Amino acid sequence: MNSPHSHWVQRPTNGTAVVFVHGVLSDGDVCWQSDTAYWPDLLKSNAALAGTGIYVFSYKTSITSGNYSISDAVDALAEDLKSEKLLDATHLTFVCHSMGGLVVRQFLVTRQWTLAQSGIRIGLFLVASPSLGSQYANLLSAVVAAMGHSQGEALRFADDNIWLRDLDNNFKRLLDSGHPPIVGKELIENTFVVKAFWLKGAVVPPFSGARYFSDSVMIPDSTHTSIAKPANAGALQHKSLLQFLEDCRTKAAAAALQPSADTRLRVARVVDGKVEPWRGFDSVHVTIGRGPENDVVVDDDPKVSWEHGVVAVEMGVFIYRHLSRSNASTISSRGRDVRLTMDGLTETPLANQDRLTIGSTTFVLELVGAAKGIYVPTDKESAG
Numbered sequence: 593m594n595s596p597h598s599h600w601v602q603r604p605t606n607g608t609a610v611v612f613v614h615g616v617l618s619d620g621d622v623c624w625q626s627d628t629a630y631w632p633d634l635l636k637s638n639a640a641l642a643g644t645g646i647y648v649f650s651y652k653t654s655i656t657s658g659n660y661s662i663s664d665a666v667d668a669l670a671e672d673l674k675s676e677k678l679l680d681a682t683h684l685t686f687v688c689h690s691m692g693g694l695v696v697r698q699f700l701v702t703r704q705w706t707l708a709q710s711g712i713r714i715g716l717f718l719v720a721s722p723s724l725g726s727q728y729a730n731l732l733s734a735v736v737a738a739m740g741h742s743q744g745e746a747l748r749f750a751d752d753n754i755w756l757r758d759l760d761n762n763f764k765r766l767l768d769s770g771h772p773p774i775v776g777k778e779l780i781e782n783t784f785v786v787k788a789f790w791l792k793g794a795v796v797p798p799f800s801g802a803r804y805f806s807d808s809v810m811i812p813d814s815t816h817t818s819i820a821k822p823a824n825a826g827a828l829q830h831k832s833l834l835q836f837l838e839d840c841r842t843k844a845a846a847a848a849l850q851p852s853a854d855t856r857l858r859v860a861r862v863v864d865g866k867v868e869p870w871r872g873f874d875s876v877h878v879t880i881g882r883g884p885e886n887d888v889v890v891d892d893d894p895k896v897s898w899e900h901g902v903v904a905v906e907m908g909v910f911i912y913r914h915l916s917r918s919n920a921s922t923i924s925s926r927g928r929d930v931r932l933t934m935d936g937l938t939e940t941p942l943a944n945q946d947r948l949t950i951g952s953t954t955f956v957l958e959l960v961g962a963a964k965g966i967y968v969p970t971d972k973e974s975a976g
Contacts, residue, residue, distance in 0.1 A: 597621055597650040598672055601632040604645025607682040608844075610635060610837070612648045613669070615690025615721075615820075620650035623689055626821035631687075634825055638834060647678060651695065665695045670703060679707075683844050685715030685837060689820040693721025694759065700774070701762045708771035715840045716776035717833055718804075720819050760803075767804060768915045770877075770902065775843060776805040777836045779829055781814045855961045857903055859888055862947065862954040870958075876905040880950065881915075888955070895919050895951030901932075903942070903957055910942045910959045922949040 597620045612632055614623035624631040632646050649672055651665040673679050686696045693716075700707065700714065707714070767774060811819050811829050822830040858872040859880075873887060880888040881900040890896040897916035904911060914921045914932035921932040923940055924947040930940050948955045 597648070599648055600676075601646040601648060602636045602641075602644070604643065604681065606643030607680075608643070608684075608841075609645030609647060609678050609681045610641075610685045610687060611673070611678065612646075613686055613688045613692035613696055614650065614653075615688075615692050616653050618653065618689070620648040623692075623820055624648070626818075626823050628823050629821075629825075631820065631822055631830065634822060634830055635833070637825065640834075641837070644837075645678070645681070647676065653691070662691070662694055662698060666698045666702065669695060669699050679710060679712065681712060683713045683715065683840060685717060685840060687717045687719065687833065688721050689719045690721055690816065693718045694756075697763045698759055700772075701759065701766055704766055704769075704771065710772075712772055713840075713844055714772050714774040715836065716774055716805075717836055718776065718778045719829065720779060720781045720814075720816050763804065768899065770904075770906070770913065773906070775840060776807075777832065778803075778805055778808040779819060779832060780808055780810040781816050781819045782810050783813060783815050855905065855959065857905075858958050858960060859903065860956045860958075862956060867956055872960075876959075878903045880948075880955070890950070890953050893951040893953045896953060897950075900950045901948070903948070905959065911939055912942050912946075912948060912957070913939045916950075919951060923947070924949065 599620070610632075612620065612624060614620055632648055635641060635644075635646055649669060651668050652660045653665070673684075678684060686692075688696050696716065700716075809828070809832050814829075819829060822828075824830075855876055856872055856874065857876055857878050858870045859878060860870045861868045871888070875887070878888060879886045879899065879902050880890065881898050882890055882893070882896045883898040884891075886899065890900075897919050900914075900916045900919065901921050902913045902915065904913065906913075912921070912923055912932070914934065914937075917934045923930045923932070923942065925943055930937065932938055932940060942957055942959075944958045946957050948957055
């Protein structure tokens with residue numbers, strides 16, 4: 593059974609779908625409706641999205657929602673996605689306003705392996721969605737306490753908001769794992785809804801609303817509510833969404849370049865300048881780190897992180913992705929060193945015989961049996 597007001601705007605015919613998820617104290621109609629346009633309808637009017645499904649999900653949230661929690665909303669979302677066969681899509685993009693981003697992130701965290709095993713690719717378009725809390729919830733704290741409003745309590749911006757901080761940490765680990773693959777973009781508001789001397793700044797400040805993805809955009813003169821209500825197809829937030837969906841399509845097309853069954857990765861450790869015997873893997877996704885669950889375990893180097901990095905073929909490209917938040921990685925490729933950190937470059941293409949240094953440990957990396965269509969840089973490209 594659908595949640596209140598959940599509905600299709602357009603059914604999918606090409607295996608892709610967009611799901612709109614509203615925020616706290618709103619619904620699937622009010623959240624996205626401006627004086628002149630309804631955002632899901634604006635999306636439907638774009639000819640390039642004729643085959644893309646557009647679904648508006650609603651869940652129970654009002655000042656009298658009481659103990660109907662974010663976890664309850666997550667369960668409702670999961671049931672809707674299942675009953676409407678949205679999880680059969682090859683690519684699913686969530687457009688989330690405010691608390692809707694928390695609902696979807698909790699859904700992704702709690703259903704991670706189900707999604708990963710299905711092979712679905714996830715797009716996450718966050719619209720003024722808090723990662724660490726909202727000033728609104730702080731201002732309404734007395735009402736929240738009196739009404740027993742569990743959703744408002746979960747949104748509270750405070751050091752002791754353990755639920756929100758756990759979700760923040762768990763979601764960052766999910767992104768680092770790459771399973772399921774998630775790409776995202778964040779829109780940020782810049783004006784408080786109510787203009788008064790004692791209400792300054794945004795409901796969701798930039799450090800809380802632009803935390804997970806480097807590609808963020810502040811929407812000029814937007815409030816926490818108006819940012820989800822584009823007036824027309826020329827509005828910046830709508831154009832940003834269209835570009836994001838196009839980027840998702842491009843990445844999905846590249847991901848279709850799957851390696852053949854005989855494509856393998858192999859890794860060799862370098863000790864005292866000498867390359868040790870190769871270790872081959874029946875996989876094109878090899879994790880490296882100090883933790884025992886890694887494919888390549890480095891337990892004798894304290895400067896290697898528990899989950900340090902991944903060597904893989906992704907979206908048709910032979911790559912290294914850096915995962916460590918505390919220690920760097922260096923790729924040495926044809927006389928050029930590339931340093932990777934979580935605050936800077938986190939991913940780089942690889943060429944055969946490139947060397948990876950983590951801590952004081954060095955490996956040689958190689959892709960063998962590469963299928964046609966997999967991009968492995970040439971010597972000239974790697975050197976350039």
